[in-house]
Amino acid sequence: MKNKLFVLLSLLMLASLALAACGGAATEAPAPEEPAAPAPVEPAAPAPTEVPPMPEFVAEKLEAPGGNCDYGGTIKSIEAVDRYTVKFTFCAPEPAFVAKVAVEAFDIYDADYLKETGGDAVAMNENPVGTGPYIVQEWVRGDHITFVPNPDYYGKAPANSTFILKWNKEGAARLLDLQAGNVSGIAEVTVDDIPTIEADPNLKLEPRKVNNFVYLGINNTKPPFDNEKVRQAFAMLINKQAIVDDFYAPGSVPATQFVPAGVKPGFTDGYVDTTYDMAKGVEMLKAEGFDFEKEYTLSYAERTRPYFPQPTKIAQAVQAQLAEAGIKIKLEMEEWATYLPATRAGEKELFFLGWSEDYPDATNWYDVFLTGSSAAFGNPFPDIVDLIKKGATSGDPVARQGYYDEVNKLYAQHVPAIVIAHGTVNLAFQAGVEGVVIGPYDENFALMKTADGTVVFSQDGEPVSLFCGDETDGNSFRACGLIFSSLYNFSTTSIPEPDLAEECVGNADASEWTCTLRQGVVFSNGATFDANDVVASFSAGLDYNYPLRKGNTGSYQYFKDFFGPKVMNQPAE
Amino acid sequence: MIQFLIRRLFLILPVLVGILLVTFTITRLVPGDPCYVMLGERATESTCNDFKARFGLDKSIPEQFGRYVLNLLKGDFGNSLKDRRPITTVIAERLPMTFELTFFAMIFSSTFGILLGVISALNRNSIIDTLTMLGANMGVSMPVFWLGLLLAYVFALVLKDTPFQLPPSGRLSSGISMAPLTKVWGIQDATGVKAFGLSFLSNSAILNGLLTSNYKLFFDALKHLILPAVAVGTISLSVIARMTRSALLDVLGQDFIRTARAKGLRYSVVIRRHALRNALIPIVTIIGLQTGGLLSGAVLTETIFSLPGVGSKMVEAILGRDYPVVQGFSVVIALIFVFTNLIVDASYAYLDPRVRVK
Numbered sequence: 001m002k003n004k005l006f007v008l009l010s011l012l013m014l015a016s017l018a019l020a021a022c023g024g025a026a027t028e029a030p031a032p033e034e035p036a037a038p039a040p041v042e043p044a045a046p047a048p049t050e051v052p053p054m055p056e057f058v059a060e061k062l063e064a065p066g067g068n069c070d071y072g073g074t075i076k077s078i079e080a081v082d083r084y085t086v087k088f089t090f091c092a093p094e095p096a097f098v099a100k101v102a103v104e105a106f107d108i109y110d111a112d113y114l115k116e117t118g119g120d121a122v123a124m125n126e127n128p129v130g131t132g133p134y135i136v137q138e139w140v141r142g143d144h145i146t147f148v149p150n151p152d153y154y155g156k157a158p159a160n161s162t163f164i165l166k167w168n169k170e171g172a173a174r175l176l177d178l179q180a181g182n183v184s185g186i187a188e189v190t191v192d193d194i195p196t197i198e199a200d201p202n203l204k205l206e207p208r209k210v211n212n213f214v215y216l217g218i219n220n221t222k223p224p225f226d227n228e229k230v231r232q233a234f235a236m237l238i239n240k241q242a243i244v245d246d247f248y249a250p251g252s253v254p255a256t257q258f259v260p261a262g263v264k265p266g267f268t269d270g271y272v273d274t275t276y277d278m279a280k281g282v283e284m285l286k287a288e289g290f291d292f293e294k295e296y297t298l299s300y301a302e303r304t305r306p307y308f309p310q311p312t313k314i315a316q317a318v319q320a321q322l323a324e325a326g327i328k329i330k331l332e333m334e335e336w337a338t339y340l341p342a343t344r345a346g347e348k349e350l351f352f353l354g355w356s357e358d359y360p361d362a363t364n365w366y367d368v369f370l371t372g373s374s375a376a377f378g379n380p381f382p383d384i385v386d387l388i389k390k391g392a393t394s395g396d397p398v399a400r401q402g403y404y405d406e407v408n409k410l411y412a413q414h415v416p417a418i419v420i421a422h423g424t425v426n427l428a429f430q431a432g433v434e435g436v437v438i439g440p441y442d443e444n445f446a447l448m449k450t451a452d453g454t455v456v457f458s459q460d461g462e463p464v465s466l467f468c469g470d471e472t473d474g475n476s477f478r479a480c481g482l483i484f485s486s487l488y489n490f491s492t493t494s495i496p497e498p499d500l501a502e503e504c505v506g507n508a509d510a511s512e513w514t515c516t517l518r519q520g521v522v523f524s525n526g527a528t529f530d531a532n533d534v535v536a537s538f539s540a541g542l543d544y545n546y547p548l549r550k551g552n553t554g555s556y557q558y559f560k561d562f563f564g565p566k567v568m569n570q571p572a573e
Numbered sequence: 574m575i576q577f578l579i580r581r582l583f584l585i586l587p588v589l590v591g592i593l594l595v596t597f598t599i600t601r602l603v604p605g606d607p608c609y610v611m612l613g614e615r616a617t618e619s620t621c622n623d624f625k626a627r628f629g630l631d632k633s634i635p636e637q638f639g640r641y642v643l644n645l646l647k648g649d650f651g652n653s654l655k656d657r658r659p660i661t662t663v664i665a666e667r668l669p670m671t672f673e674l675t676f677f678a679m680i681f682s683s684t685f686g687i688l689l690g691v692i693s694a695l696n697r698n699s700i701i702d703t704l705t706m707l708g709a710n711m712g713v714s715m716p717v718f719w720l721g722l723l724l725a726y727v728f729a730l731v732l733k734d735t736p737f738q739l740p741p742s743g744r745l746s747s748g749i750s751m752a753p754l755t756k757v758w759g760i761q762d763a764t765g766v767k768a769f770g771l772s773f774l775s776n777s778a779i780l781n782g783l784l785t786s787n788y789k790l791f792f793d794a795l796k797h798l799i800l801p802a803v804a805v806g807t808i809s810l811s812v813i814a815r816m817t818r819s820a821l822l823d824v825l826g827q828d829f830i831r832t833a834r835a836k837g838l839r840y841s842v843v844i845r846r847h848a849l850r851n852a853l854i855p856i857v858t859i860i861g862l863q864t865g866g867l868l869s870g871a872v873l874t875e876t877i878f879s880l881p882g883v884g885s886k887m888v889e890a891i892l893g894r895d896y897p898v899v900q901g902f903s904v905v906i907a908l909i910f911v912f913t914n915l916i917v918d919a920s921y922a923y924l925d926p927r928v929r930v931k
Contacts (some may be wrong), residue, residue, distance in 0.1 A: 139664045
């Protein structure tokens with residue numbers, strides 16, 4: 001009897017599986033069954049004309065302690081001059097201000113909403129309130145986020161009725177999803193998958209012109225790499241073109257300077273990179289008494305990035321190139337969690353790391369790497385640091401370019417690292433998706449159209465949170481870009497365009513920026529956007545004592561990176 | 574029997590304490606820094622010191638452990654370092670997916686594994702036996718990520734636009750969602766275990782679909798589980814088939830089988846009632862072990878099919894040095910293993926009267 005029960009149960013389960021296979025297939029193509037209109041959303045805010053008279057505006061101000069920058073940051077004050085004007089005052093010229101505030105980390109939040117949630121990202125994730133083109137309908141953790149158009153959005157209404165953001169860590173699985181028609185587009189196409197996509201008439205490849213690079217870092221405190229001539233010789237022994245040809249996506253190019261072409265001021269036109277010359281490199285090493293018998297360690301992490309698409313193969317290629325010169329290299333592959341802290345602590349002699357640009361300005365390159373922000377390269381070079389600081393605080397583009405031309409010359413002389421390649425990033429879409437434009441930093445998801453009105457995009461990871469003021473990862477930024485707006489944004493170009501600001505105008509030396517804000521903008525909770533929202537959003541990131549500075553990890557790293565290195569009232573170490 | 578179960582339940586306590594101590598110590602001793610993982614190239618020493626202070630990671634390991642155990646006694650597993658969400662919430666989100674996957678994978682592997690094992694044993698040294706065991710060996714040898722991608726390729730691409738097309742990844746199709754049961758049933762005051770239970774049920778797409786009569790959700794979830802269940806169940810199927818064959822052959826050679834046949838019992842009755850039942854103990858043991866293993870997370874399968882289960886979360890947490898998540902999930906996995914073994918042990922008594930007598 002009991003055996004029969006087991007058999008019956010098993011048959012039932014099998015039947016349900018079979019039913020799912022057949023019945024499920026019969027109800028395939030769920031998307032068209034879904035209503036094309038936006039799914040139920042939070043009650044729309046009343047139209048601007050119905051808004052009751054606004055309460056009296058009490059202007060807020062964030063001011064650095066002592067009214068100066070002794071705290072270790074660059075911002076002196078942020079002041080709401082009136083309801084729609086905000087003034088940013090710096091202690092030194094800040095020529096890249098507009099580009100910096102276009103980064104997703106500087107989204108603007110409703111001040112009252114920050115108070116309601118205590119500025120806590122966990123609470124904000126439950127019901128994100130922004131001014132962007134979409135609002136969140138649901139976030140099914142681990143699976144997807146569904147966005148529907150924000151009826152109060154001040155810009156052009158989204159061309160699709162639903163946008164779904166999914167994620168899958170595996171590139172091959174993302175491509176399968178695309179080929180099967182389950183998603184409209186995918187991010188981070190792997191180099192191996194490019195031929196498949198190009199050969200499929202139902203798909204299209206969309207390259208992203210983003211500035212990034214991978215470099216072979218050299219720690220100048222580790223002998224024999226404390227010898228400048230040895231570093232220069234190593235630069236001659238790396239055949240960058242061969243590496244790019246063998247391992248990078250089409251469109252990638254060898255790197256020549258510490259900034260990519262197009263970053264102006266910064267990139268030096270007509271600059272001649274160290275030429276690949278094995279004989280000369282070996283000769284220089286011999287002249288310096290380089291020990292060819294010793295084994296040197298080249299470290300890297302198996303962490304695929306557009307600028308480092310095949311880590312192990314690239315490391316092996318460099319190992320082989322150096323072996324041709326008689327140099328013995330041991331490869332050391334480490335897990336990212338241990339590799340990065342050890343590298344930044346200066347424990348590695350030769351290592352691979354890379355970078356993707358946040359905004360198109362030289363400060364996002366030179367200042368990040370060459371000013372001694374970590375011990376990875378060993379000791380910083382004072383002459384380079386001095387010029388970088390001058391370049392970063394000069395409001396005159398011509399003068400800035402002059403400083404950076406000098407930096408580029410000194411880079412070739414000191415060789416703190418050997419820049420290897422700028423990698424092309426590729427996305428792929430169904431051929432039928434209309435209106436796809438891929439910018440250097442963003443995608444125009446709101447303007448993409450599909451036959452059923454639903455755009456599904458798969459990226460390589462789940463957003464950490466939907467409060468991007470305290471996030472640093474691209475997957476979170478992509479989601480935040482759909483819900484929130486900043487003073488400026490990059491849209492689909494590398495030129496910052498006014499968004500919540502109608503314009504931000506700098507004074508003569510770019511140390512003071514006055515932003516005129518867009519009027520009539522409402523948040524998705526119905527609150528009206530004004531200058532105090534800007535002050536509150538920046539205060540959360542810039543003032544350690546601000547009561548609403550909770551965020552996620554509480555790091556607010558972009559605020560420190562762009563306007564730091566310290567924030568106001570930050571406790572001493 | 575009840576005494577036996579109670580004794581075994583009490584034995585869980587030292588096991589749990591051991592698991593807590595070991596996982597806590599190991600996670601802290603493994604080199605790496607959660608702050609650097611989260612902030613990447615942007616991380617600075619100053620920021621990371623701040624980070625550690627905020628999450629209490631700057632305290633001594635014994636102090637951290639003491640605080641952790643005290644909180645655990647209050648039912649607080651702590652919060653994730655990555656997104657600061659309560660671990661219990663994350664468990665309630667992830668565990669249902671793994672339960673569903675394990676359930677269907679084990680149904681698939683047990684049914685076909687036992688069937689193939691019996692067929693193989695009854696046709697010993699025949700071509701059927703050879704082919705069945707060859708298939709079983711291939712099943713054991715195939716890497717699950719390869720099999721997963723192959724199945725996804727065949728059923729999503731080769732069979733595209735046919736009734737047999739199946740989704741290559743994800744848990745639900747676009748546009749299909751799971752409504753929280755608290756919302757559907759209008760429950761507003763759920764806290765503690767009740768809230769956990771409701772959240773667990775809400776996050777089980779299969780149960781949610783059944784409980785809310787949302788059959789579209791039910792069938793869609795089931796459809797998404799077929800390929801992963803087959804991929805992850807294939808290895809178990811092969812192991813079970815081989816074990817069934819060997820156990821059945823062992824029993825078939827024993828005297829009581831000959832006696833049963835001599836008594837004039839039909840061959841099928843002898844196999845079903847006498848041989849197979851006596852061969853079931855090692856088979857149940859292996860099914861129990863496989864179930865426990867799958868419940869602790871089918872990492873590769875969950876990754877390939879993008880399923881939000883325990884395994885993928887554990888790997889993510891380990892790589893990200895998200896200590897509270899690793900610890901919380903380790904405790905849950907240990908409990909799952911202990912209870913699975915308990916059920917297996919209890920099933921011995923059901924299957925073998927001699928165990929009951931002892």
